[in-house]
Amino acid sequence: MTEVLQSTPDREELILNMGPHHPSTHGVLRFIVHTDGEIMRKAVPDVGYLHRGLEKIAELQTYPGYMPFTDRINYLEVMFTNMAYATAVEKLLGTEVPPRAEVLRVLVCELNRIASHQITLGCITMDLGAFTPFVHLLRERERINDLMEALCGNRLTFNYMRIGGVSQDVPDEWLKQLEAFLDHFEPVIDEFDSLISYNEILIKRMGEVAVICAEDAVGFGLVGPNLRASGVDWDVRRDLPYGAYPQMDFQVPVGMGEKGTVGDCFDRFIIRVEEMRQSCKILRQCLANLPEGDIKAKVPKMPRPPKGEVYSCVEGARGELGVYLISDGTPKPYRLKWRTGSFAGLSIIEHISRGLMIADLVAVIATLDVIAPEMDR
Amino acid sequence: MTTASKEICKKLADKLGVVLDFREEAGDPWALIPAERWKQACLTARDEPELSFNFLRSLCGVDRPDDGVIEVVAHLFSYQHRHALVIHTNTDRSASRLESVSSVWPAAIWHERETFDLFGVDFTGNPDLRRILLPEDWVGHPLLKDYEEPDSYRGIPTTRPGYEKKKFGPQLKKPAPKKPAPKVEKKPEGGEAPKGTAGSAEQK
Amino acid sequence: MGSFSEYLANIGRSIVTLGDGLAVTFSYLLRKPFTIQYPDRTEKPVVAMLPERSRGILEIDINVCTGCSICAKQCPIDCIHIEVVKDEETKQRVLKRFDIDVAKCMFCGLCVEACPVSGLRHTHEFEGSMSDVHRLMLSFVDKPQPVAKPAKKDEPAPETKPVGSIVRKLLADWWKPANPTSGGPR
Numbered sequence: 001m002t003e004v005l006q007s008t009p010d011r012e013e014l015i016l017n018m019g020p021h022h023p024s025t026h027g028v029l030r031f032i033v034h035t036d037g038e039i040m041r042k043a044v045p046d047v048g049y050l051h052r053g054l055e056k057i058a059e060l061q062t063y064p065g066y067m068p069f070t071d072r073i074n075y076l077e078v079m080f081t082n083m084a085y086a087t088a089v090e091k092l093l094g095t096e097v098p099p100r101a102e103v104l105r106v107l108v109c110e111l112n113r114i115a116s117h118q119i120t121l122g123c124i125t126m127d128l129g130a131f132t133p134f135v136h137l138l139r140e141r142e143r144i145n146d147l148m149e150a151l152c153g154n155r156l157t158f159n160y161m162r163i164g165g166v167s168q169d170v171p172d173e174w175l176k177q178l179e180a181f182l183d184h185f186e187p188v189i190d191e192f193d194s195l196i197s198y199n200e201i202l203i204k205r206m207g208e209v210a211v212i213c214a215e216d217a218v219g220f221g222l223v224g225p226n227l228r229a230s231g232v233d234w235d236v237r238r239d240l241p242y243g244a245y246p247q248m249d250f251q252v253p254v255g256m257g258e259k260g261t262v263g264d265c266f267d268r269f270i271i272r273v274e275e276m277r278q279s280c281k282i283l284r285q286c287l288a289n290l291p292e293g294d295i296k297a298k299v300p301k302m303p304r305p306p307k308g309e310v311y312s313c314v315e316g317a318r319g320e321l322g323v324y325l326i327s328d329g330t331p332k333p334y335r336l337k338w339r340t341g342s343f344a345g346l347s348i349i350e351h352i353s354r355g356l357m358i359a360d361l362v363a364v365i366a367t368l369d370v371i372a373p374e375m376d377r
Numbered sequence: 378m379t380t381a382s383k384e385i386c387k388k389l390a391d392k393l394g395v396v397l398d399f400r401e402e403a404g405d406p407w408a409l410i411p412a413e414r415w416k417q418a419c420l421t422a423r424d425e426p427e428l429s430f431n432f433l434r435s436l437c438g439v440d441r442p443d444d445g446v447i448e449v450v451a452h453l454f455s456y457q458h459r460h461a462l463v464i465h466t467n468t469d470r471s472a473s474r475l476e477s478v479s480s481v482w483p484a485a486i487w488h489e490r491e492t493f494d495l496f497g498v499d500f501t502g503n504p505d506l507r508r509i510l511l512p513e514d515w516v517g518h519p520l521l522k523d524y525e526e527p528d529s530y531r532g533i534p535t536t537r538p539g540y541e542k543k544k545f546g547p548q549l550k551k552p553a554p555k556k557p558a559p560k561v562e563k564k565p566e567g568g569e570a571p572k573g574t575a576g577s578a579e580q581k
Numbered sequence: 582m583g584s585f586s587e588y589l590a591n592i593g594r595s596i597v598t599l600g601d602g603l604a605v606t607f608s609y610l611l612r613k614p615f616t617i618q619y620p621d622r623t624e625k626p627v628v629a630m631l632p633e634r635s636r637g638i639l640e641i642d643i644n645v646c647t648g649c650s651i652c653a654k655q656c657p658i659d660c661i662h663i664e665v666v667k668d669e670e671t672k673q674r675v676l677k678r679f680d681i682d683v684a685k686c687m688f689c690g691l692c693v694e695a696c697p698v699s700g701l702r703h704t705h706e707f708e709g710s711m712s713d714v715h716r717l718m719l720s721f722v723d724k725p726q727p728v729a730k731p732a733k734k735d736e737p738a739p740e741t742k743p744v745g746s747i748v749r750k751l752l753a754d755w756w757k758p759a760n761p762t763s764g765g766p767r
């Protein structure tokens with residue numbers, strides 16, 4: 001796992017290989033770490049181990065046929081990838097999505113966001129040496145998976161959305177189960193806070209570590225919670241509203257430097273905890289105003305969007321998740337490009353790793369929340 | 378979005394002192410920047426206070442074998458003004474080269490690496506232009522439309538033994554008969570895929 | 582002196598916050614466990630505990646299938662193989678082959694959504710391990726049989742076999758060598 005690649009005694013530099021199967025690198029991801037003792041000179045990420053050519057596959061699939069492949073972009077953000085792709089095609093086709101489908105989409109997205117943040121937060125604590133919180137959050141995620149399975153039939157690769165709407169309406173009793181889950185889960189967030197969030201050891205491991213200033217965050221294209229932790233108040237849901245988000249009332253947490261400086265690892269951690277609370281809030285609003293009506297607009301079976309191109313983005317759990325889609329008027333996309341948060345998140349590591357301890361690298365990877373399949377695609 | 382885009386585009390054109398080709402089709406409109414002004418246009422787009430595009434959303438390539446070009450597309454966004462701009466530029470398909478904008482937005486370093494990897498566009502001035510997603514010894518650039526999947530990589534077959542071969546073949550359309558067909562001699566022998574199926578007849 | 586008191590304060594805070602966390606952990610000693618022991622200590626078989634819509638291994642009831650091949654066209658990765666031929670004597674369309682390659686299938690459900698007669702459906706079966714990957718090519722047609730006629734508007738839909746019964750039989754053969762006649766990949 002970690003092995004010495006090269007050592008140069010004169011410059012006192014040791015080049016270490018970390019990964020690609022290291023317990024603390026998320027997914028199959030490798031770092032080449034140049035160290036001087038415990039201090040890193042730089043850490044160079046090496047990605048691509050999970051490249052599956054999903055952009056090439058898109059050019060060979062029909063528009064509806066590509067939907068299951070979007071599930072595989074990121075196994076934690078499936079609803080968002082579904083949604084980003086669906087909205088891109090709908091924009092090209094000019095399809096109006098029925099209101100019930102819009103609210104259902106927001107509902108499942110927010111549920112997915114909670115599940116994704118649960119894994120992220122669990123992994124952060126686990127990477128820093130605390131195993132119990134991970135199991136707690138995994139237990140809660142299990143309930144979400146059960147809900148999702150009851151809704152769309154699968155636990156991870158949901159394939160729930162369709163061009164023009166969603167595939168199935170909610171089953172009976174599902175909304176009640178969701179409400180019961182929310183009643184159960186909101187106290188669990190507080191419990192998680194007392195379990196680990198404000199644990200002094202965790203704060204010492206994350207506070208003041210790997211500070212990313214706002215300028216760097218924007219320049220390197222960080223998005224989502226990572227960007228907000230650096231103090232940039234930006235959320236696609238609120239600022240470029242799409243779907244049913246304009247009807248929702250929620251706050252966007254921004255990094256405050258609560259236990260150190262704005263933009264440190266702790267900010268990135270605590271923002272995600274807060275986002276889970278906000279997601280619960282949105283979910284309750286969805287439950288309260290779920291309109292009746294159709295769940296899918298009329299879309300031809302084999303849509304042929306007009307010639308043109310579109311960029312469509314949604315706020316995923318890792319920030320702006322964009323799809324750039326070019327149509328040439330045939331039933332297959334001409335080109336499709338994914339813009340994912342993890343790709344940008346990882347590109348900043350070489351820049352900020354200078355001067356960090358090796359053990360801090362783990363905190364940086366974990367709090368930047370990079371997911372290997374998402375950046376390799 | 379359209380009118381706003383048009384105005385932004387006009388501002389950019391004024392600052393650059395060129396007339397930009399502004400296209401509107403279905404979806405988002407975009408502007409075509411001449412390749413030699415690419416970096417300058419990006420710098421202007423970032424630094425001009427009225428534009429201040431500080432966020433490079435994505436930078437990617439698009440292969441257009443029919444026109445003999447590889448397009449490079451950048452999606453820009455400004456957090457201050459909340460406006461977006463899509464700019465394209467054309468590079469020659471046979472010797473694809475473009476000035477790097479990695480000094481304008483550091484995010485471009487990785488995006489350009491990806492474009493280099495998948496399309497073979499050579500970004501001059503990028504400090505770290507290596508393959509990123511594919512292994513260093515990979516041959517070819519898979520997102521090109523005439524790319525053919527090799528049978529094996531380092532002795533590992535790319536198809537599961539026992540299954541019929543369903544490889545990614547070239548996706549070229551036949552050159553349109555009216556046009557003087559600029560690139561016929563460059564097309565590999567597999568290019569005779571029937572028109573209209575985008576060459577992926579093997580897929581379905 | 583200041584740094585020393587800071588040092589002590591740090592230790593103090595660590596102990597207090599650690600205590601908070603451990604209090605939560607201990608409270609779970611007194612709660613009902615959330616985990617269940619798979620596979621044999623559950624009250625019901627796991628397959629029976631899955632929700633209604635669960636997307637498991639596909640099965641096809643060939644008695645209702647009309648041989649329209651819509652499902653095969655919908656599948657993004659071509660894992661459904663259908664062969665329908667016309668019988669010279671009876672002038673009927675005969676279903677000769679209906680294979681689903683479960684090794685390739687990604688359980689996306691697009692084919693099931695498209696089937697007009699609900700002959701193709703997801704079962705709840707998921708434990709489909711095989712000793713030979715080629716056995717995962719499930720063949721649903723043993724001997725060629727005429728395709729079903731689509732039910733008229735006023736007719737009741739034809740009866741289908743209970744969900745899961747067909748595929749369970751096929752999966753029970755997991756230890757056999759690959760079927761040489763299935764026509765699938767060899």
Ligand code: SF4
Nearest residue numbers: 656686687689690692
């Ligand atoms: S579930 Fe999806 S992958 Fe499997 S056979 Fe049906 S369409 Fe194909």
Ligand code: SF4
Nearest residue numbers: 646647649650652696
């Ligand atoms: S399973 Fe359904 S869709 Fe497939 S051939 Fe039979 S009737 Fe047609």
